[in-house]
Amino acid sequence: MKDDQTPRTRSPLGGLNLNFLAPVAGDEAAVSMPVQPAAAGEGEPVETRVVIVGSGPAGLTAAIYTARANLEPIVIGGIVGGGQLMITSEVENYPGFPNGVQGPELMGLFRSQAERFGARIVDADVDRVDLGSRPFRLWAAAVEYRAQAVIVATGAEALWLGLDSETRLRGRGVSACATCDGFFFREKEIGVVGGGDSALEEALFLTRFASKVHLIHRRDGFRGSKIMQDRAASHPKIQLHLNRTIEEVLGEEHVDGVRLGKTDEPGEEVLEIDGLFIAIGHRPNVAVFRDWLGTDAKGYLRADGATTASNIEGVFVAGDVDDSRYRQAVTAAGEGCRAAIDVERWLESQEVHTAQKLETGAATAL
């Protein structure tokens, strides 16, 4: 999320109403306990058994499980917490919500549930880590956290096309967040780039506001699910532009069009639109962990396969940061659960090991 260079003209969450993130009034069990560095003494490190980095479905599920295992987790959740679902509109495939649920609302529920069991959530970004020895050390907002075990669940973030004109017009009609910015394009014509589920979903969502949505994809076949493809293709407000690439975003102060390249025939064409939504996939948020943890060819963190253990004993990975294949909220939540169970068992084995060493030491002394 730190790499997202979208100008923040409104709140960091693009104007989303996050009141639901507050603890539910009257819920006796709900405990919102922001970690106060002063609690450990001014400037002193905050110590705990488990630190979870990230507050998307993986991080908060790990928080629910580790909190219920009395491991007193601290979640360092990011300044803009909640992960990708905070910029997702309707989620129709999360089990338990037969009528669908808004992404931010779902994350609010995850957070309340984690806090209910005592997880402490810090709304700050981790900017440095030292995983060279235990306790592991992590720094966020000038506070040092020390933990016996760490779960990295930092997720992934939206990719951009990389055009100068796209960067120049970000926040002026170019956006990667339909939920945040769709409202501003009421009765306008807009474009959506991409051919995966994100692009199809954003295009469908944007039909609520726009007079017309141009879905622009560089190939002639979509990568997204069949049901979403059918919905987009049959929607009266959506026009498909297949075999087209964005060569330039046009406009001085605001987007007023795009210059499209053709991949199926020579030539270019100009499409007049007032906004452009980029929905071309994601990049894992590995920055502060890159020097410590193993990554795969795509740059995603690598778990050892059978469990969520990383290449450093005591550090576990979960969610989209190690998953370039499934990338679903429900799979991320499942991984958060696995990581929590792995941490619990690993800590238990460490404690048994330490107890055995102490016993052996005492016997030798006798």
Ligand code: NAP
């Ligand atoms: P994705 O599946 O990786 O699709 C990215 C799309 O962007 C591809 O069609 C790709 O084109 C295109 N693309 C990539 N780089 C491009 C570039 N530089 N210029 C133009 N086009 C470019 O990513 P996603 O759509 O974000 O989905 C990620 C995962 O999340 C998937 O597993 C998806 O099913 C899931 N998801 C699910 C839902 C849902 O079920 N509600 C919603 C969103 C996402 P090519 O096809 O040519 O490679």
